[in-house]
Amino acid sequence: MNATLVLRCAGRPVAHYTAGPVLARDHSPRPYLHPVTTLAGVPVTELMPEDHPHHLGAGVAVPDVAGHNFWGGRTFVRDRGPTALDNHGVQRHDGFTRLDRDGFVEELSWTAGGRVLLRERRTVVTAALSDSAWALDFTFSLTEASGQDLSFGSPATNGRPGAAYGGFFWRAPKEAADPVVFSADADGEEAAHGSRSEWVALSGRGWTLVFAGATEETRRDPWFLRAAEYPGVGSSLAPDRRLAVAAGASVVRRVVTVVADGRLGRAEAAALVSKAVAA
Template sequence: MMKKRMLLILLVSAPAFAGLELRQGAGSIAAWLDGKALWTYNCDPADGKPWFHPLASTEGTVFTDLRPEDHPWHRGVWFSWKFINGVNYWEEERETHASAGETRIRKVAGTIKDQTARINLEIEYAPAGTEAPVMRENRLVVVAAPDETGTYSIDWSSTFQALEKTVVLDRTPIPGQPGGKSWGGYAGWSVRMNAAMKGGTFLDSEGRESAHRAAAAWTLFNAPEGGSLLFMDHPDNFGHPSKWYIAPGMPFFGPAVIHDAPQALQAGETRTLNYRLVVLPGIGTREAASRLWKKWTRKNVVILTGANNHDWQATTPALKAILEESGNFNVDVVTHPEQLSPEVLAGYDVLLSNWNAFGKNQPAPWSGELKKAYVDFVRKGGGHVAVHAGSSSFYDWDDYHAICLATWKGGTGHRKPHGFDVRFLESGHPVSLGLENFETSDELWFKPFVHPDATVIAESFSQHTGNWEPTALTGQFGEGRCFTLLLGHSAAAMENRGFRKLLVAGVRWAADDATD
């Protein structure tokens, strides 16, 4: 029998969007706007699959339906696989609401800050009547506060892991395949809307209307009386761009991630899916949707370099290539950071330091104005990343060291580059979610100075000290997210696959607002 876990909510700041109130219930969290429900997320373990209903625009359009008569297993905005190892997790018995496959919520934890809700869930999948799960999921749902236009977003990120045996994720076959059905292909994160939404229009990233079974980066739904839903498929998702299942008559839509063929996860293997659903108060346009897509998927990063006691001429191009090849970032390089201004910094989401003033290295000094702008950038929500020795500067500047998380001080040292393992400590942290321990050959620091507010999320064993030494850290400075990766001594070390994945994940996390 499942144990019910209470949702823990921490209210830490005053509301920023007038009239909005977030409320905690028994197994749910909801936002109310001027006395009406804006959204409710039900995550009660007793109900199995979590869902959003109602989901409304800030102008009052209610989009969703819960357990409609034609398909009572549809739950507003929700996620479900169709078949796992041949067992149906989608349909339910009409009277009992029970499925042959059970989606079991094992743990829920949530926080609220600045009207933004973050909900972490641990979920297991198992055939009904069995104890041992076949697959586990770590899910993070983030509902952001509405902006000044009344637009808000829901970010959904899940990592699935096959347990002791291979897991096959399948769906009803599509027309043209053996046993294919006209309704085949659906599975995943979906939106079931109410009857008032019939007559609304669908538009995708390729300019097509109601493009059922067509691949697209995003699909926009405009309600008949105003209000829009923009559903976006992240480029990192397997099979991107997904083919979309669109049924205007219900109405229903969502990216059908396994539309064309089943997917198999070997024992221990993981897959991660990321989506964003944007709720707009007015009629959405293709141009606006495209801008929101680019803002979500591509962040602006500037690499600060030009001085370093390491070979920055080789490591800087390597860092730039890794980030650009991920498809997530636009990357600029500045070789004279002392010339930066607040206006230039404002154009970026992340500052990445591959610059230092360590030892005999004597770069041009930074002005007091620049130092203030640097700190203000991070404090007000900008991301900061330091790679290897990119934090080793300004030893009398406390704010700088708080931002950089870990640096070189008396007692810190290293030996020649060599092979060692990197293991993750915070498997549920957004940076390490879905990443696996890896081996590398690099320069391993020992006894770095770690700021008290930093969190070590990865470490490696030092044969010299006999201790596990930090290799990746996260932290927050004001509203800004900070990530430090002490690996990356050379361009050759940056070729390591584990390093590349960790760098991209860390920069992506730092690029998002701390409240997202």
């Protein structure tokens, strides 16, 4: 299965969603959004780039779920560093419970080691904000499904400082120049990465992405942000210690992303975030 769903906003196609991609196992196969574009058609995601072939547009990826890799690529092992392991999991599409032109609700199973570790309900909706901006509202609920306590980790919890990625993740296009980075209260990659700012933004050639945590629980997660090495933004479910999930318990997060044509200033970005989160 490799069918692609087209999402629309204000009557225009703005995102393609592949629910059951056919991928190498070491990419941790999972559904993804790509391409995502501005209303004017400028691409703002990248799929399987040469620098990180396991980066799949926009979606959910966690490098350590009870020792299983749902991120792709090598696993960071304490005292060994990045290590190629046969520990990759798969996010399986179980079906859509709602499917509209502007969004969907999807059920998924996170499987590894011959068993289902997590059940996910994923809700994705588009919303128009202006003639040149729209919002992607992305909520995921991960419920422990094996009947046993488990935990989420990251390279940071496994011994690599500054690498607390895991959760919602958006890989943006790599261009000749690094994207401009700013947040609600600071400028630059160093200030935004690891912060709990209300929102963070990347601005490239003809586009701006503004990412906002839309619930109190989501806003507790620090931002993971890269610009110089590659352009990408995500949340950090396990920034400095493993996130414990009791048997049958759920982890729920909601990230709203403003997708705008052109380069936004801080005031414009803030205004659009407020409108998007309230939509």
